[in-house]
Amino acid sequence: MAYQADVAVNWCPELGTVLANEEVIDGKSEVGGFPVVRKPMKQWMLKITAYAERLLQDLEELDWPESIKEMQRNWIGKSVGANVRFGMQETDDEISVFTTRPDTLFGATYMVLAPEHPLVDRITTAEQRKAVDLYIGEAGKKSDLDRTDLNKNKTGVFTGSYAINPVNGNAIPVWIADYVLISYGTGAIMAVPGHDQRDWEFARKFDLPIVEVVKGGDITKEAFTESENGISVNSSNDEISLDGLPVDEAKERISAWLGEKGLGEKTVTYKLRDWLFSRQRYWGEPFPVIHVDGKPKPLPEDSLPVTLPEVEKYEPSGTGESPLATITDWVNTTDPETGKPARRETNTMPQWAGSCWYYLRFIDPEYKNGPVSKEKEQYWMPVDLYVGGAEHAVLHLLYARFWHKVLYDIGVVSTKEPFQKLVNQGMILGEMEFTIYKDENGRYLTQKELETYEGPLTRLKLSGEHITKDGERYSLNPEQAHLPVIVAGPDGSKTTVKDYFAKDEPGEDLYIEARSFKMSKSRGNVINPDDVVERYGADALRLYEMFMGPLEQVKPWSMSGVEGVYRFLKRVWRMIIDDETGKLLPEIVQGEPNAGQEKALHEAIKKVTGDIEGFRFNTGISALMIFVNEAMKWDKRPLSVMNDFILLLSPYAPHLAEELWAKLGNEPSVSSQTWPEYDESKLVDESQTYAIQVNGKVRGEIQVPMSDAKNKELVLTEAKAEANVARYLEGKQLVKEIFVPLRIVNLVVKG
């Protein structure tokens, strides 16, 4: 599973360490935004690619958001195609390529190797040597950022050699270019410029032949890459012809032929790369590995765990080695098995290592004989619900699945997957902001101007009371001839300099941007939960966060929304307690609730229970509010009903619920009580309301006693008799009667 390899890694000189691909964003380090260059170094790798297929397949069984599963599928990037071997014209060498379009083989007019491809050196001719070496040197120096910049402009050099296209015997030139990646497929491609956009651009630039082998597009304008409605042409030799076949059939026919001839075979390739697992930092789990006679060797179990040495400084050594390399009395040790001198591995594991198995260790933190005891693992695993941010979609969540599968294979865990159900909580944004933009001359901009304007902008924050929404857009209130605004500088700082905005100054169509932003210090829209707790209490904060909307959804913060749930909590208090005396209200009485009270309670129990199970906390809270609005009207509030309500409230507002539970004379704690159950029979209404439609439009409403509610004849008769409905039926021919029990009646008429 673990091996060492010389890989071109993302070396960040500023941080003095190597970064994983996922930690590099647009050629800069995710942390700090420093430049990153590619540099070959000896690194530890974990063979996650060996699990690619299982990581892909087992996604099906998981109760995860579709978007996360899709991201993992894309990341794993499975593609099915064929490996095809091309012989060289002058030598016995072979170039193996991977293609998903073997049906276009007759259209391969040149080949491209990645600059790092091992064959490049062998096949480069003397005349081309200088150009090739130069190109390789430059490609090696390029950072990821540079490569991205050059995307639109293809570069490459001819090696001087030719390969033979096995289907038609044509000699085709072999080039090197950095648009072919050494790390994907075989590091070499057959270029089919007629049917691959990248090859087409390259062929255009270097004047290579473009041949049409699939009919359906215009290859003089762009590559024709659709595979749904293409038909093979110009694709035959003495033994095989693909002409006239649709793409799928052509692929099968040629693959079979290549197989028979020993020229190639069906192959599956993944985008997923092996996991670069070492870091040159002090903080990180040390590898349980020593180097004896220059070879790595795992330490025996009784020498574990390897702990980090005490040090004065944590800074990187700067040479690319970990700071641990400078601590000689730790680094130099002896092999416990042979007694030979040994050197400790100085790389450490990345941050993800711990997050790949902490959920197992947390189950059994004191266990000494392994990561987790069998017994506890079987009791607790898999994790029933994992709530986390979407930013972990392909990092932590893929790595942890990988480790878990390895642990499953060696018998440490009993489940194939660690996290059965996963929910992504949505981010909470700052409050809604209204912004108007001003150019460097102080002119306010319209939407069109803003789109094209490139100079320095000043953001002016307007407050909600100055804005009206008419139709699709927001505009300034007409009475705001002049209004004070808060000036936000380009650096994000907010100075409360008073500016005066003259409404008619810049003309109509002013652009007012209305949206909320991710909370950030620089924008100054951060809500500190401590302040909210201070002012409204922890219950109100908790309740508000759940009331804002669906758990998974991104939603803006609103201070007046907090105010709203805070008012609700105060209402709950006053439903039970006399605010003056702090004693129970006289309305709170012993005795049986009436039918209406029972119905209100049981409706709340049903809704709240179902909504908690389905993570619909917002609608559950609204059910509690509906109950309280109802109960506040009661002269007598039976104790039993109040008790059950407090139980329903307790997961949402535990502090308040505990207090009221005690005030109602109950034994603590409210959290150790059994959850109330609802009784369906208490929910039944005395009568049923039917909406009556005529031709699909509601024209009236009738009430029928519950005992008659499913009586079709009776309901229809009453429906037709309803005064307004009758108006619409008059003089018309009734062609159809729709009766949906307990829902609706629809009468279809003609004429």
Added chain:
RNA sequence: GCCGCUGUGGUGGAAUUGGUAGACACGUUGGACUUAAAAUCCAAUGGGCCUUAAAAGCCCGUACCGGUUCGAGUCCGGUCAGCGGUACCA
């Protein structure tokens, strides 16, 4: 470019999965209480039409265009916008 998700009042969001769109909350307006304010309570609140007024009624309305259906926020096809992911992956 490609993949995924989301578009509902002034705002956050509901809608039993095809059955009265806008629950609940915020905000706004009016009223009560108060010397006043806060707090609290009551009422109204998608847009429009008809009517002296009220009651009732009618039309339009879930991003846009079209379709299926007795009936569409919900299903299907297309378009647009926003958000997230990803990008020379052969």
